[in-house]
Amino acid sequence: MTAIPIDSRRLTPPTLALVGNPNCGKTALFNLLTGSHQKVANYAGVTVERKEGWLRTPAGKRLAVLDLPGTYSLAPNSPDEQVTCDVLAGRLPGERRPDLVLAVVDATQLARQLRLVLGLRRLGLPLVVVLNMTDLARARGVDVDVEALSRALGVPVVSTVAVRGGGADALFRLLDAALPPVALAASAGSVVDDYRQVKDILTTLGLDRVPAHAFTDRADRVLLHPLAGPMLLFALLFLIFQAVFAWAEAPMGWIESATALLGDFVGSVLPDGLLRSLLTDGLIAGLGGVLVFLPQIVILFFFILLLEESGYLPRAAFLLDRLMGGVGLSGRAFIPLLSSFACAIPGIMATRTIQNPRDRWVTIMIAPLMTCSARLPVYALLIGAFIPARRVAGGLELQGLVLFALYLAGIVSAVLVAWLLKRLGSKDRQHTLLMELPDYHWPSLRNLAIGLWQRVLIFLQRVGGIILALTVLLWFMASFPGAPADFAGAPIEYSFAGRLGHFLLPLFEPIGFNWQIAVALVPGMAAREVAVSALGTVYALSATADDTAQALVPLIVAGWSLPTALSLLAWYVFAPQCLSTLATVRRETGGWSAPLLMAGYLFALAYAASFVTYRIALACCT
Amino acid sequence: MPDTEMRLSDAETGAPMVVIGLDERAGLPDLQMRLRELGFMEGEPVCVLRRGQPGGEPLAVRIGASTFALRRIEAACVRVASRQVK
Numbered sequence: 133m134t135a136i137p138i139d140s141r142r143l144t145p146p147t148l149a150l151v152g153n154p155n156c157g158k159t160a161l162f163n164l165l166t167g168s169h170q171k172v173a174n175y176a177g178v179t180v181e182r183k184e185g186w187l188r189t190p191a192g193k194r195l196a197v198l199d200l201p202g203t204y205s206l207a208p209n210s211p212d213e214q215v216t217c218d219v220l221a222g223r224l225p226g227e228r229r230p231d232l233v234l235a236v237v238d239a240t241q242l243a244r245q246l247r248l249v250l251g252l253r254r255l256g257l258p259l260v261v262v263l264n265m266t267d268l269a270r271a272r273g274v275d276v277d278v279e280a281l282s283r284a285l286g287v288p289v290v291s292t293v294a295v296r297g298g299g300a301d302a303l304f305r306l307l308d309a310a311l312p313p314v315a316l317a318a319s320a321g322s323v324v325d326d327y328r329q330v331k332d333i334l335t336t337l338g339l340d341r342v343p344a345h346a347f348t349d350r351a352d353r354v355l356l357h358p359l360a361g362p363m364l365l366f367a368l369l370f371l372i373f374q375a376v377f378a379w380a381e382a383p384m385g386w387i388e389s390a391t392a393l394l395g396d397f398v399g400s401v402l403p404d405g406l407l408r409s410l411l412t413d414g415l416i417a418g419l420g421g422v423l424v425f426l427p428q429i430v431i432l433f434f435f436i437l438l439l440e441e442s443g444y445l446p447r448a449a450f451l452l453d454r455l456m457g458g459v460g461l462s463g464r465a466f467i468p469l470l471s472s473f474a475c476a477i478p479g480i481m482a483t484r485t486i487q488n489p490r491d492r493w494v495t496i497m498i499a500p501l502m503t504c505s506a507r508l509p510v511y512a513l514l515i516g517a518f519i520p521a522r523r524v525a526g527g528l529e530l531q532g533l534v535l536f537a538l539y540l541a542g543i544v545s546a547v548l549v550a551w552l553l554k555r556l557g558s559k560d561r562q563h564t565l566l567m568e569l570p571d572y573h574w575p576s577l578r579n580l581a582i583g584l585w586q587r588v589l590i591f592l593q594r595v596g597g598i599i600l601a602l603t604v605l606l607w608f609m610a611s612f613p614g615a616p617a618d619f620a621g622a623p624i625e626y627s628f629a630g631r632l633g634h635f636l637l638p639l640f641e642p643i644g645f646n647w648q649i650a651v652a653l654v655p656g657m658a659a660r661e662v663a664v665s666a667l668g669t670v671y672a673l674s675a676t677a678d679d680t681a682q683a684l685v686p687l688i689v690a691g692w693s694l695p696t697a698l699s700l701l702a703w704y705v706f707a708p709q710c711l712s713t714l715a716t717v718r719r720e721t722g723g724w725s726a727p728l729l730m731a732g733y734l735f736a737l738a739y740a741a742s743f744v745t746y747r748i749a750l751a752c753c754t
Numbered sequence: 755m756p757d758t759e760m761r762l763s764d765a766e767t768g769a770p771m772v773v774i775g776l777d778e779r780a781g782l783p784d785l786q787m788r789l790r791e792l793g794f795m796e797g798e799p800v801c802v803l804r805r806g807q808p809g810g811e812p813l814a815v816r817i818g819a820s821t822f823a824l825r826r827i828e829a830a831c832v833r834v835a836s837r838q839v840k
Binding site (some may be wrong): 240453 | 823
C-alpha cells in the first residue's frame with residue numbers, strides 16, 4: 133500500500149485576508165466579494181466574530197476570503213486587534229496564514245490608513261491595496277491617481293466602490309492574474325518613519341489636504357448637541373420599541389393563522405394517538421409559538437444594523453460616555469451592550485474591543501441585563517395576553533410602552549450593578565475612550581439585507597435545532613408515564629414534567645408562579661425563548677383531549693392572575709437561566725468565578741424583583 | 755514667535771491648534787503610541803470640535819480628516835499651540 137499524495141492546495145483554496153481600519157468599508161467589500169457564500173460562526177458580532185466566505189473569479193479560480201477584525205496598526209491594543217495580528221503572522225493556532233492580503237483603504241482617510249498599508253507591506257505576504265469609497269472621495273474633490281499611488285507604494289492598487297455592486301471588476305481581474313509576487317520587505321519602520329513616508333507620498337500626489345465631510349459636521353452639530361443629541365437618541369430608541377410591536381402585528385397574524393391551519397389539518401388527518409399528540413401538542417404548538425416572533429426579531433435587528441451601518445452607533449457612545457463613566461464604565465462598553473440587546477453572546481464577545489481588563493470584566497457582568505431578543509417572545513406573549521392594546525396619553529401604544537419600560541428596567545439595573553461593582557473595586561483606575569467618530573454614510577440595502585438574512589438564519593437554526601430538540605424532549609417528559617385511568621387531575625400532572633413542576637413549586641410559589649411555569653423555566657435554561665414553546669406544549673397537553681389546537685394566549689389569560697404575569701415579566705428582566713451565555717462568559721474570562729458569580733447575582737435579582745412585583749400587584753389587585 | 759503651549763484638553767472649542775508634542779501618562783500605558791498611530795503627530799493641525807455635557811467630557815477632536823472621541827484625561831497628553839488661520 134502506498135500513501136496517496138494529497139495536494140493540500142486542492143483541499144483548501146488560497147486564502148485571501150481582508151485587513152483595514154475599522155469603518156473602512158471592509159465588511160461591505162466582504163459582502164460584495166462573497167455575496168451569499170458566507171460562513172459566520174453562530175453569533176455574528178460584526179467586528180469581532182470570525183467571518184469566512186468564498187468567491188469564484190470570472191476565470192473560475194476559487195478563493196477563500198477571511199474578514200479580519202478592523203485594526204489601526206499591527207501593534208495590537210485589544211484582544212480583537214490581537215486576532216488580526218496573529219492571523220497575519222501565522223501565529224494563531226488552527227488558522228492558516230493567508231496567501232494574499234487585501235488592504236482595504238477608505239479613500240477619504242488616506243493618511244491614517246496608508247500607514248497601516250506600510251506595516252502590512254513589511255509582513256512579506258503578497259499585498260493588494262483596495263481603494264474603497266473613491267466615489268465619496270471624488271465628491272469631496274479628492275481624485276486619487278490609482279497608478280501613481282501604486283507606483284509610490286510599490287504594490288498593486290485597485291479602486292472599488294464596495295458599497296454598490298459591480299465596483300469590483302478591476303479587483304476580480306487582478307485576482308485572476310497570478311497572485312502578485314511577495315513585496316520586498318522594507319526597512320523596519322517606526323511610527324514616525326511611516327508617518328513621514330505617507331506624508332511624502334500624499335504631498336507628491338496632491339492628496340495631503342482632504343476636506344472634512346461637510347454633511348457629517350452639519351449632522352453632528354445637531355446629533356451631538358449637548359441637549360438635542362441625548363433627546364434624539366432617547367426618541368430613536370423609543371421609536372424602535374414602538375415599531376417592534378406596531379409593524380410586526382400583521383406578519384405575526386399570518387404566522388399564527390398558518391400554524392393554526394397546519395395544526396387543524398394534521399389533527400384531522402391523523403388518528404388520535406401518540407403521533408398526533410407529538411405533532412400537534414409538541415411540534416406545532418411548541419415551535420409555532422416561537423416562530424411567531426420572527427417578525428419582531430427582524431424589525432429589532434433592522435434598526436440595530438441601520439444604526440451600525442450609518443455610523444451613528446459611536447455617536448450614541450459619545451453621548452452616553454459621561455453617564456457610563458459615572459458608573460465606572462468606558463463609553464466603548466456601549467457597543468457591546470447594544471449588541472447584547474440582540475443576544476448577550478456576541479455582546480460579550482464584542483467586549484474584546486475594550487482594552488482595560490477590569491472595564492471589560494464589568495461590561496461582561498452586566499451584558500445579560502440588556503434584554504436579549506430571546507426574551508422578546510416571552511415579553512410579547514405576556515404583554516399580548518395581559519396588557520390591553522389601547523392608546524394612552526398622546527396616542528402611544530400601551531403595549532409598546534410596557535415593552536419599553538421592561539427594557540428600561542434592564543438598563544437601570546445594569547447601571548446600578550456597574551455602580552456597585554465600581555464601589556467595590558479599586559478607585560484609582562483611569563478610564564479611556566479614544567474612539568473614532570466615522571463619517572456618516574447611507575446604509576446600503578444590500579448590506580442590510582445580508583445582515584438581516586444572517587440573523588434570520590441563526591434564529592431559524594435555533595428553532596430547527598435546540599428548540600426543536602427540547603420541545604420533543606419536553607413533550608416526552610410531559611406525556612410519560614401515562615396517568616392511570618382513575619387519576620383525578622390532567623394526565624400531565626402524573627408525568628415526569630408534572631412531578632418536576634410540583635417539586636419546584638415550593639421555590640416558585642412565593643413569587644406567584646404555578647407549576648406549569650416552573651416546568652417551562654427548566655428547558656428555558658438552554659434557550660430562553662423555549663419557555664414559550666414549553667408553555668405551549670404543557671398547556672396543550674393539560675387541555676382536554678378535544679381542543680388541542682387551542683392557542684396559548686386564551687389559556688394563560690384564563691389560568692393566570694395579573695400579578696403572576698407581571699411577576700414572570702419581572703423575572704425575565706433578569707432571566708438568570710441561559711447556559712450558552714454562561715458558557716461564553718467562562719470561555720471569555722477563562723475561569724468559573726465570573727459565570728458562577730453572574731448566575732448567582734442574576735438569580736437573586738430575578739427572585740427579588742419577582743417577589744416584590746408579585747406582592748405589590750397582589751396588594752393592588754385585591 | 756511661538757504661541758504659548760497648552761494641553762489639548764484646555765483648548766477652546768473650535769479654535770484651530772497644532773500638535774506640539776505628546777506626554778506619557780502614568781496609568782495609561784501605550785496611550786502615546788496609540789495617539790501617534792491615529793495621527794497625533796508633531797505639526798498636525800488639530801481642533802476640538804465639541805465637548806459633551808455635563809462636565810465638558812468627552813471631547814470630539816478633529817485630526818487630519820478623522821474625528822475621534824477622547825476623554826479629558828487622554829486629551830491632556832497632547833500638547834498643542836494656537837495655529838494661525840491663513
